[in-house]
Amino acid sequence: MITMTGKAIRRWWALFALPTALAFIVAFIIPLAMGIYLSFTSFRTMTDAKWTGLDNYRQAFSDPEFANALWRTVAFTIVVTVLVNVIAFAVGYMFTKAMKGANLFRSVFFMPNLIGGIILGYIWQLLLNGVLALFDKSLTYSAVYGFWGMVILFCWQQIGYMMVIYIAGFQSLPGDLLEAAQVDGASGRQILFRITIPLMMPSITVCSFLTVANGFKMFDQNLALTNGAPSNTSEMLALNIYRTMYSRTGFEGVAQAKAVIFFIIVAIVAIIQNRITTSKEVQA
Template identity: 40%
Template sequence: MNNIKLENANSPVIKDKNSAISTKASLKANRKFKKAGLFTLFVGPAFLAFAVIVLIPFFTGIYYAFTDWNGVTGNVAWVGLDNFKYLFTEDKQFQRSFLLTIKYTLVAIILTNVVGFGLALLVSQKLKTKNILRTVFFMPNLIGGLLLGFIWQFIFIKGFESIGSITGLSLFELPWLGDEKTAFWGIVIVSVWQGAGYIMLIYLAALQNVPQDIVEAAKIDGANKWQVLRHITMPMVAPAVTISLFLTISSSFKIFDVNLSLTNGGPFKSTEMLALNIYTEAFVNNRYGLGEAKALIFFLVVAAITIIQVTITKKREVES
């Protein structure tokens, strides 16, 4: 019996089966290795660049948030939570900038989305000039924030002064960048003028995907334009609302270039947004550790708000 078992184990048929199984296993291993190699080849450079540019500075910034460092010398002193205690108890300018940024974000989100959606409705109509209007409305988004701020600084100071002297309208005679309230609204005007065109494209793409047979059926049933907009169009473009809100929240919180070039935080730091306050603290006052602590708080707040916003709007999409 033992001789028979040994002969069966050493038979050519069993050897062929074992070799076939081993060949299939080696082929599968080679395929997995090739896939892993291709994945590394295509994703590796991008991930390496992302790690060098984003991940490493992010985690080193978290470390420096708990230190006292001027950003220049090699003397880095660990201070623990002292930076955060100082921000919430003694740094009044940080608190004012934080509240001002929240106020600006609320206003900019509403106005940018309302204006962007209104422009999308306008250019979605059967107009001969709709393609020209789309280009004109989107063009401000192509201008850099620093350049845009300097252009509008000239408009507010020189342009409005000339128009006011000619027309006598009090609106153009206001000290747009010299007063706290008007300077704030000047930043809002420039930001909405720049961002509404981009948001318009998102809403326009969503409006073009609304089924026209449903709209025509609603009109036949007696629905007016407002009812069609409220009960058909708005639920259909809900995913675009989610995207637009996310983009406007993040961009409004992170406003820096327009704030820097238009008012530079003035007059008397009354329009200094949070990003500009962080920049000033780290690179002007040379308190890098304190600036990183502000940036970490800023990141956590923006991340929390955007996650809550996306979660809520996604639920409303499902409900609608």
């Protein structure tokens, strides 16, 4: 029976893989290739593209707002990656312990992830501006308040999702290993840092990868919460690319070049982060 199944798979694998492969080519490979090509052209529509070489990239790198948005996005991503994963790990660890109402609290923490970024942005704009009004401040008049407002919003949305992944990791830990450590006299701190965290590295790898990618790509929350105000000093990289494309006539090619640079940066950072965390994984 196993031999027959193996022969059938070897014979018909292409038939089953073809739909997914076609969807991947149509939805990812072709748009990526066209986007890279358009980054070397001047265009208004797909049919009137004219080759300009590296001119778009020169303009992109010479744009001070693009450079500022890049460094702001890097700083934002570092901050939220640390905060989201530390808090989600702690909350997930807490909810795996025996406590009343754990399932209810899990649902409450996860719910913000179900709300769209635009809606969250406007909700938190009202909340944060209401608090800052007590100090005669506003999100849209301070780059510092705008930055930390986006950090709060992002963490509030992402912590619940990462918590679920960490809970699944905690529940898969070998109980006999933890019990053996307790019997040997290991303290709770030793068990956490020398056993639990090393065994949780696969979950940490996944969560940190998702947080890094989502932090770099944040757009709708930025648009709704601050819209780049004041004077684009709270503008993230995705919003900068969007504005270059749709608010500056004749800069479509430059915006596309910025998007390609953005893609390369995110890919490199994600690969490095994934390799670093994967190298620290251990087998139970």
